[in-house]
Amino acid sequence: MATSFRQKIAAKATSFFNYLKKHPFKSLGYLMLAGVSFVAILFLGTYMGLFGHVPNEKELAKLENPVTSTVYGSDKKPIAYFYLQNRSNIDSLELNPYLIKALVATEDVRFYDHSGIDYKSYARVFVKSILMQQGKGGGSTITQQIAKNIFGRKEMWLLSTPINKMRELIIAKRLEKIYTKEELLLLYFNTVSFGENLYGIEKSAQRFFSKTPSNLSLSECATLVGVLKAPTYYNPRKNPINSTNRRNVVLAQMVKNSAITQKEADVATTELTLRYSPAQKNSSLSGYYKDYVRAEFNSWAANHPAPNGEIYDLELDGLQVYTTLQPNIQKYAEQSMERQMLRLQNLMDKNWTSKTTEGGKQAFMSNLMSIQPIVKKMLAEGKTENEINQYLQKTQARRYWKIGKGFELRQQTVEDSIISSLVRLHTGILAMNSRSGAIMGYLGGIDYGFSQIDNIKGKNQVGSTFKPITYLTALEQGVDPCTYYDNSLRKYSKYEDWQPKNSNGTYGGSYSLHGALANSVNTVSATLQLQVGVPNTIKKAKKMGITSDIPEVPSIVLGTAPISLMEMVTAYASISNGGSLIKPYMIQTITDQKGTILYQAKPKYEGNVASRHSVKKLQQMMGEVLTNGTGAGFSNYEIPYNIIGKTGTTQNNGDGWFIACSPEIVIGSWVGARDKRVHFESTYMGSGAGTAMPMVASMFKSLSSWKNPLLTNFEYDQPYFSCPEYSEKNALESTSYYKNDSIYLESLRIRDSLLANPPIKIDSVLMDSLAVPLPAVEPTKEL
Numbered sequence: 001m002a003t004s005f006r007q008k009i010a011a012k013a014t015s016f017f018n019y020l021k022k023h024p025f026k027s028l029g030y031l032m033l034a035g036v037s038f039v040a041i042l043f044l045g046t047y048m049g050l051f052g053h054v055p056n057e058k059e060l061a062k063l064e065n066p067v068t069s070t071v072y073g074s075d076k077k078p079i080a081y082f083y084l085q086n087r088s089n090i091d092s093l094e095l096n097p098y099l100i101k102a103l104v105a106t107e108d109v110r111f112y113d114h115s116g117i118d119y120k121s122y123a124r125v126f127v128k129s130i131l132m133q134q135g136k137g138g139g140s141t142i143t144q145q146i147a148k149n150i151f152g153r154k155e156m157w158l159l160s161t162p163i164n165k166m167r168e169l170i171i172a173k174r175l176e177k178i179y180t181k182e183e184l185l186l187l188y189f190n191t192v193s194f195g196e197n198l199y200g201i202e203k204s205a206q207r208f209f210s211k212t213p214s215n216l217s218l219s220e221c222a223t224l225v226g227v228l229k230a231p232t233y234y235n236p237r238k239n240p241i242n243s244t245n246r247r248n249v250v251l252a253q254m255v256k257n258s259a260i261t262q263k264e265a266d267v268a269t270t271e272l273t274l275r276y277s278p279a280q281k282n283s284s285l286s287g288y289y290k291d292y293v294r295a296e297f298n299s300w301a302a303n304h305p306a307p308n309g310e311i312y313d314l315e316l317d318g319l320q321v322y323t324t325l326q327p328n329i330q331k332y333a334e335q336s337m338e339r340q341m342l343r344l345q346n347l348m349d350k351n352w353t354s355k356t357t358e359g360g361k362q363a364f365m366s367n368l369m370s371i372q373p374i375v376k377k378m379l380a381e382g383k384t385e386n387e388i389n390q391y392l393q394k395t396q397a398r399r400y401w402k403i404g405k406g407f408e409l410r411q412q413t414v415e416d417s418i419i420s421s422l423v424r425l426h427t428g429i430l431a432m433n434s435r436s437g438a439i440m441g442y443l444g445g446i447d448y449g450f451s452q453i454d455n456i457k458g459k460n461q462v463g464s465t466f467k468p469i470t471y472l473t474a475l476e477q478g479v480d481p482c483t484y485y486d487n488s489l490r491k492y493s494k495y496e497d498w499q500p501k502n503s504n505g506t507y508g509g510s511y512s513l514h515g516a517l518a519n520s521v522n523t524v525s526a527t528l529q530l531q532v533g534v535p536n537t538i539k540k541a542k543k544m545g546i547t548s549d550i551p552e553v554p555s556i557v558l559g560t561a562p563i564s565l566m567e568m569v570t571a572y573a574s575i576s577n578g579g580s581l582i583k584p585y586m587i588q589t590i591t592d593q594k595g596t597i598l599y600q601a602k603p604k605y606e607g608n609v610a611s612r613h614s615v616k617k618l619q620q621m622m623g624e625v626l627t628n629g630t631g632a633g634f635s636n637y638e639i640p641y642n643i644i645g646k647t648g649t650t651q652n653n654g655d656g657w658f659i660a661c662s663p664e665i666v667i668g669s670w671v672g673a674r675d676k677r678v679h680f681e682s683t684y685m686g687s688g689a690g691t692a693m694p695m696v697a698s699m700f701k702s703l704s705s706w707k708n709p710l711l712t713n714f715e716y717d718q719p720y721f722s723c724p725e726y727s728e729k730n731a732l733e734s735t736s737y738y739k740n741d742s743i744y745l746e747s748l749r750i751r752d753s754l755l756a757n758p759p760i761k762i763d764s765v766l767m768d769s770l771a772v773p774l775p776a777v778e779p780t781k782e783l
Helices: 002-022 024-047 097-107 119-131 142-151 160-178 181-191 201-209 218-227 240-256 262-268 286-303 327-351 360-370 373-380 385-392 414-422 463-476 513-518 522-532 534-543 554-558 565-576 612-628 632-637 693-703 731-739 743-756
Strands: 069-072 078-082 320-323 396-402 406-412 425-433 439-443 459-461 484-486 510-512 562-564 580-582 587-591 597-600 605-608 644-649 655-661 665-673 760-762 765-767
Touching (some): 078 286, 218 262, 286 320, 286 587, 396 414, 463 522, 463 534, 463 554, 463 612, 463 655, 484 513, 484 731, 513 612, 522 534, 562 565, 565 580, 612 632, 612 644, 632 693, 655 693
Parallel strands (some): 069 320
Antiparallel strands (some): 587 597, 644 655
């Protein structure tokens, strides 16, 4: 059966080829007709936008001044812009005539004669490149290259190249109707890429020759035009020989096409000399929230295409993006960050250590220097240890990044320069509306110009800021805040002899549940974690918005899992608002150029994380953290609201955390170095209370001064817990005793009464303000 089928196929194929032999011209005609029809259908489909949007003449008319998308803060004032390209434009008077001559001579000799399409070039390509296989290059005109430079090419399943070429032909024809030849040349030089993320002739002339375009020599003009053929291969800095050879080709083409004389070309054929100016990074803090807006926008746009099927583009569509970012809160974050991080960096520079490295700080520095490429090179060249040390200790002006200013020159040794980079502290600050998830302040680092790593999205060990999640799990299981736990140093053989220690190194007695959280007691927290169950805590963390992987080990209660600041602030928001999980967002509204609303945000509530009763107990426990626990320094800021929060410090002071909440807003911060071998010498300097808390506290202080207060107070069922934080008795005795004790509560009432009615000082005698006044005393007569 299979043989019969193959025979039929073979017979039909033989018949087909016999027909071709008998009717060669007719067959060729049919083939050409089919080809032409296919090309025509493909072109018509491209023209109609079936394979992607083709810009119309109205859109193309805006290319000289590219449409920008504008980002607004919550006050409806612009805070950022998204451009088509990161470029600076020049006008026609600044465009060097040699640049024009070099470009036309090498890229499009009939530029002034055609209307966007050079049919002679396409004929040459068809004959020499396709029929004769001589590879004589493409036939794209300068105008078509403008279309490619600005709008790029799209990858498709099939026929990407022909469809993109047709699209460029259509755009080129439209461009030629709108712009003069001189305007097209200017548009080309303002948009073309010269590599190294450079767009436009002004930036490239400055980068490679430290000149304006109008001051470039013939040789320099030919060099830059030569770069365009392959920006990396002909880069004059990275590949000077290739670049020089290409420049000479450009000069020869200019002579061939009578753009210059042979004598001019000979003078320009000299050794290539660069005056390279490296890209300068500018100090910026807006880059972090711009990146967040872009990511949130792209996520929305991918699922909500325009009516024509195109995906909305921030750089191309000139949209208005209204955000929840509160300019004042953003300003508070930036100002508090700059003050604190400058102070901390000075401390770190003088007091850093590397205790985790065998041999300590000195061994760490020696190992670090030995792996530097320049040191390895010197060793390979046979340099002595003394010569290498002399090199490392040589002082000269070196670039140093200063927060808020950018690079400045400092007198440093090589060793100092390397160390200063390594001990650099980074931070992230996030402020969020806990009821809606609206992001009100977003600062992802110390300076976007220095580091584009977003520390709000980046993950670090969270330290004791994780503890409230374990304690909420316990409250949900019915554990009372006045249940006591022994403060005993224990070793857990089941978990590889894990032995959690307290940061203050003291043990004995017992802590109530609320006292253990307030004072961040690790021994008690470890016992509690094992009691409530690690899987239950992980489940609770996920329910509170933490998406990072959490290892199923009891040490998670001490914050060993790497989690982002965004996740932690989201989790704390559910504590702040009474138990509802919210979803963070920054984009409030998106409109097009006509003002039509394309998107309107709606806060998303994704269920309850715990009962309101348990959350209120946790709120009160976290309030104690800031009144008489590890965050007691918060009270020094004299904020007239009962803010709640938690400090966090990881092992060896590698990471410092602090997150605080009012019923309306959550503000969190992280501080740390990239290399965890580098850390503060002492917990006094490196704890979350010392590093991260001042920035958050400063922001709450500023918020508390508003004429129309954003902040309110948490309300509790009772003013205090009916048991003290610590007892010298063991856990069993303490729990039993304080269940029936009334003395402790009475002492708290007396204390509060005294605080409400402070004593008055009269002649060194303290008197209660409500007491009966003393009788008047006769003045002593002089003897």
